[in-house]
Amino acid sequence: MNKKVLGASLRRGVLTGTVAGFAAGWLAFVGHGKQLDALQTDATNEVDQKRADLLLPPVPAMPQLPGVPAAQTYRLRYGPSDPLPRVVPPAGGAAPTAAPAGAPPVVSGSVPAARTAAPAPTFAPLPPLPPAPVIPAATTSTSAARR
Secondary structure, eight states: HHHHHHHHHHHHHHHHHHHHHHHHHHHHHHHOOOOOHHHHHHHHHHHHHHHOOOOOOOOOOOOOOOOOOOOOOOSSSSSSTSSSOEOOOSSSTOOOOOOOSOOOEEEEOOOOOOOOOOOOOOOOOOOOOOOOOOOOOOOOOOOOOOO
16 A cells, blocks of 8 residues: 555544544533433422422511610811911900900910919039040051062
């Protein structure tokens, strides 16, 4: 037999076998898939029947909890958008006057009649500084040349 004829017949055989195997595999997969669908349908029906026969206790209701208390909030009286308060000492011991509406509040304070000199705080003296480090002087002499 000629080499060329042998090679051609082998190629045709391999190609034919490959196509035949591919087709047979897919046909088997499709046929087997139909059987799997039937089995899956049967299993689903059995589960549904068992679930219908199964008696479960009722689910208890959620417990009633008391209401959550609201967080206490306070209005900021002075912020970047509000004017700063004015501090005004009373003149001659007069009672503080109320600020007009829309104006910054007036904060008054009492001024003592005579201020007494409070003793100034004193501190112990610091210890003396350590001596300055001695820096060696630079030498300009060179060493003798070696022979």
